[in-house]
Amino acid sequence: MKLSLAILAGAIAGLAASASPASNALDYVRNHMPVFEKRTPNQPFRNSELQKRASKYMTDATSQFAVDGTKIPDVAFDIGESYAGLLPISADPDESRKLFFWFFPSTNPLATEEIGIWWVHASAPQSEKKQVCVTVAIVHEKNGPFTWEAGTLDPVQNPYTWVNLTNMVWVEQPVGVGYTQGVPNITNEVELAQEFIGFYKQFATTFALQNYKVYVTGESYAGFYVPYVADAFIGANDTEYYNLAGVAINDPIIGDSTNQQQVVVAPYVHYWENLMYLNDSFLEIMDSRAADCGYTAYLDKYLTFPPPQEAFPVLTDPYSLDNASCDIFDDVFNAEVLANPCFNVYHITDTCPHLWDVLGIVNPGDYSPPDEVVYFNRSDVQAAINAPVGTNWMQCTMKNVFGNGSNNQSLSDQSPGPANDGVLARVIEYTNNTFIGNGNLDFLLNTNGTLLAIQNMTWGGLQGFQASPTSNELFVPYHPEYNGGALSSDGIVGSWGTERGLTFYQVQLAGHELPGYAPGAAYRVVEAMLGRVENIGVPGDFTTQTGNFTGTGTIYKEKSQQLLGYPKGGVFGHAGVGL
Template identity: 55%
Template sequence: MHLSISLFIPLITSAVVVSGRGFSLPPKPGHAPRHKYRSFSERTSRLEARHTPYYLTNATEKFAVNGTGVPDVDFDLGESYAGLLPISSAKNETRELFFWFFPSDNPAAGDEITIWLNGGPGCSSFIGLLQENGPFLWQPGTYAPVQNPYAFRNLTNMLYVEQPVGVGFTQGVPNITNEVELTQEFMGFYKNFVNTFKVHNHKVYLTGESYAGYYIPYIGDGFIAQNDTKYFDLRGALIIDPIVGDDILQQEVINIPLVDYWSNVFYFNKTFTAALHETQDACNFTSYFEKYLTFPPPGPFPDIASTFTDECDTWDAIYNAALEINPCFNPYHILDTCPLLWDVLDGSNYLPAGATIYFARDDVQEAINAVVGTNWTECSDGNVFGYGTDDYEDYSDTSDPPAQNGVLKRVIEHTQNVLITGGNLDFVIPTNGTLLAIQNMTWGGLQGFQNDPRDGEEFYVPYHPEYNEGAMAGAGIVGRWLTERGLTFATVQLSGHELPQYAPGAAYRALEVVLGRTKNLGVISDFSTQNGNYTRGALVKERSFQDIVVGM
C-alpha cells in the first residue's frame, strides 16, 4: 500500500535539500561598482610585525589584509590576503572569484596549499571560514568573534575560495551548467593565484563539505588530467558529509532507519512512525537498504530513482513533522532545540533587530578588499548553474554524481589519500546515505568497502590540557574509521553536517591524516601542533576538575 504521507504536511522545495545551509535561501548578491583598492601603506600600516610576511610582494600587496584591522576581531589575525582574481588569462575576462588566503606559520606547510570549499550549490566558502575552521570564529548565538585553536591554518596554508561565479563577492555573470565547466573556471582562477603568489610546485589538498562532494572530485579530476605538477599537484582530499551519489540513495532510502536509531530525539508518535515504515516498505526502501548496504555489496545497484514518486518522499515528511514537535529542529544537527540562535551569517534565517550580516557590512568589505556595497549573502538565491536565474527545474547542475561516473574513483586511485566523513547527527546527508552511495562505486578493482567502516577502528581525538573557552572540542574516542584501497571513511557520533563546527578536534585530526602529519585516525598521540602553535596565542587556561565535574 502506498501512503501519501508527504501530502500530510506541506513540502519544502527539493532544490535546497543539498544546499549545505538553511532551507530558504537569502537574496541574490548585488554587484556594486568595483571598489578602488586602498593604498599599500593604508592597508599594511598595522600588519603583523612578529615576522616578515611570507608572501608580500609587489604583485600581492593590493591583496594584503591588515591583521589588526578586521572589524570586531580584537586580536591579530596575522598575515592574510584577500581579493578577486579572474578565472582565465583573457584580457577582457569579467568573471572573477573571491578568495581569502591565510599563510601558516607551521614549518611543515611550506610547500603546500589546502583549499576549502563550501557547497550549496551557491553557498560561500566563508561559511567555513567564519563558523568552522578559520582562524577566527563567530558561531551562531555567540557575542563576538573568538580565536580558533582548531583553525586549519595552524596546520597548512589555507585558501578559502568563493565559487562558482555568482557566489558571495565573485564578479561576473554565471554561465555554467555542469561541473566540468565549473572545474575549468576554478583551474583558471587557481593558475592565476599560483602565478600571483609564486606558489608553483606546491602540493594541493582539497577540502570541503556538502555539495563540495561534487566540487572536489570534479576539480580534483581536472587537476589530475592536466598532468602539470607546477600548478595542479593534487595530493589528497578531505570531503565532509558529502553528496557524491544519487540523492534518492543518500536522502530517502536510509531515512527510516535513522529515525528509528534517534527515536528518542525525533519523538514521533506511534501512528506517524507506523506510516513512515509502511511507506518505507511500499517504496521498496526497506529491502533495498537491507540488501545493498552490505559489506561487501552484492553487485551493481538497480536504479531506484526510476520508481521514486512523491508518495515516497519521506525526507520532507520527517522534516516537517520534526518541526511540529521541535520548532527549532535543525536537520544539519538534529539535537538542536529552541531558542533559535541568531546567526551573523543569517544561516538560521533569524537576525535580531539591530544585527547585521557580517560580510554584508561596508567596513568588513573594505577590510578584505571586496567590492564595497556588495549585497553579500551566504547562499545565492540565483541558480549558479542556471545563468543566475531562479529556475532550478530546467537549469541546474547537469553533471552525473561523481561516485557513479568514475570521477571520484580516479581521484582516489591517483592520490591514494581521500578521507570522507559522516556526522551521525546529520539528517541532510545522513552517514548511511553516503555509505550507500560509496557501496555502489568501484575503485581499486573492487566494488565498495569489503568491511563495514561503522565497525572499524576507533577514531581517536587527542586529549588537550588547554582550551579557548570560546572554541572548545571533545577528546577521546569520537567515532569509527576504515581505510581500503586509498579511501578512508570515518563516522563521528556527535557531529552534525559541519564537522569542523560540531566536532572541531575530529576535523583537525582528519586534516592531519590527509596532510600526512599523523599515520591514521586511530593513532594515540598528541596533535602535531600541540606543543607549537596549537593555540596561536588564544586565551587559554588549565582544565580543572571543577571545569569537568558539574556541581563540585
C-alpha cells in the first residue's frame, strides 16, 4: 500500500517534533564547542573568554581594574592585557589618599614571579618653579606598550616595551600629582617611601604578587624616589611583599644640586660648543666665573678615579646668595635660549619649532594648539583606564607635593640626596644589582654631574669608582625594525663600567628621557638587571627579539662605512673621563 503525500508529510512533521529535544541538545553542544586559537607572542588572546581564563591576574578582586586593550581612544591596535585604577596607601577603610597605577602583565615565560616599577619626575631650570611630572605618561617614555611622540599623528606600537621582558606597573606618586587622590601631607622622601610601600602592599595583595621579585626603576627626580623607596623595602624586612631584586635609574638627581648642575655646566658647554654655539665673550666670562666660584678647582680635585677618600666639601648654594654671580647654570640656559629659542634642557639637539605634544606643556614656550585637550585630560581616555573622570590631569603639576598640604613653594623636599646620606649605598650593597646611567645630550642633569655625585659616595668599602666607568662599549643589538614610528639606535651607543654591584653607563646620543631617546639601550639595561644577559656590552641579540646582530648585512655595512672616522663618545673630557 502506498502512503499519500499528505500522510508522509504529517509523518515527517511528527518525527521532527519528536526529535526536537535531540536537536536542542545538538545545538547546545555546537554552541559550546571548545575554542581553539594560536596565541601571538606578547599579545592577548583575541577571544575574550580565552583571555580571561588564560590570565592568572583576572580575578574577582581585579576585574574592576581590567582595561579593554582594544578600546583605548585614538589607539588603533590592541595594547594587550592591563589593569588600571586607584588603590589606597593603607588598609584603613577610611583612607582617602590613593595612587593611580597602570599594570601590564607580561607574556614572557621568564616573568612569572617578578615585576618592574617605573617612575618619572622632571624639573624646570632652577630659576623656574619646580614641576612634578607624572608616570602614567608612558606614551612618551618608550617603555610602555604604545608610544605617541611629540609632533606625530597617532600612537604606534612599541617594540621596546619593557612588558616584553617582565610584568610592569607605572605608578603616579606622590599624592597630589596626576590622577592621585587625597591631600599631600609629606615633607620628605622617607614619608613618601612609607606612603608608597603602603600602596604597594595593597597592590600586591589585590593582584596576588606575594614573594615576587621587585625591580624599581625611574629617571630624573626618581633619583630620589627610587633609592628611598628601595631602602624602605629593605627596612620593611618582609620579602613576601618587598622582595627587592634590582634598581635602575637614569639621568638622576642623587646628590647635591649645586654639584650636579652648577659645578659641571662649563665643561658641558665646551664639550658641545659647536652645537650650542655661544659666542666667545660669553664663554670667557663663563670660564672666569667658574674659576672664581671654585667650580673648576673642585672638578679638578674630585672628579677623579679614584677620588680622594674623603667627604667632598659642600659648596654654597648660589640661589641662597644675593649676588647671583655663581649661578652659571641659569645664565647658560638664558643665553642658549637666545641662540636657540626652542632650546630643550632635556635634549639639546632640538631646534624650532616646538612640537605639539598630546600630553601638554612641560617647558616654558612649549606649543599647545588652541582648544586642544590634553590626552589624559579627556573624559573618554579617563573612563577607558578607570581614572577618575573629570580630573584636571596635567603631565607636570605646580602643586607643592612636599608642603604638608601647603602651596608654599619654599616648603620643598627636606631629604638630602640619597648618595649623600647612605641610602643609595645601602641599596647598592643589598641588591648587588644597581644601574645608573645618563644620556649625554641631557643639559638639565648631565653625565659628569651624576658621576661627581657617585664619586662622593662610599659603598662596598671604598669611595667612588676606582677606575673610570667608560672602558667597556655599550652594545645594542642590530635588529629588524618592527615599526618606523618607534626606532632605536643600534651598535655601539656608549660606554659602561661596573664596580662593587654598581654599573654606570652613558649613551652618547640620548637625552634626559633615555628610554625615549635610546629605547634599545634602555631595553638592554633592563635585560641585564633582570639577569637575562650577562652585561650591557655582550654582543648578541635581544632575548626577546632576533635580528642581524653581527652587522654583516648590506645595510649594516653601509651604516658602518658612514661612521668611519668619527670618534666614539664619552663624557665631557674632564679628569680622565672622556674622549
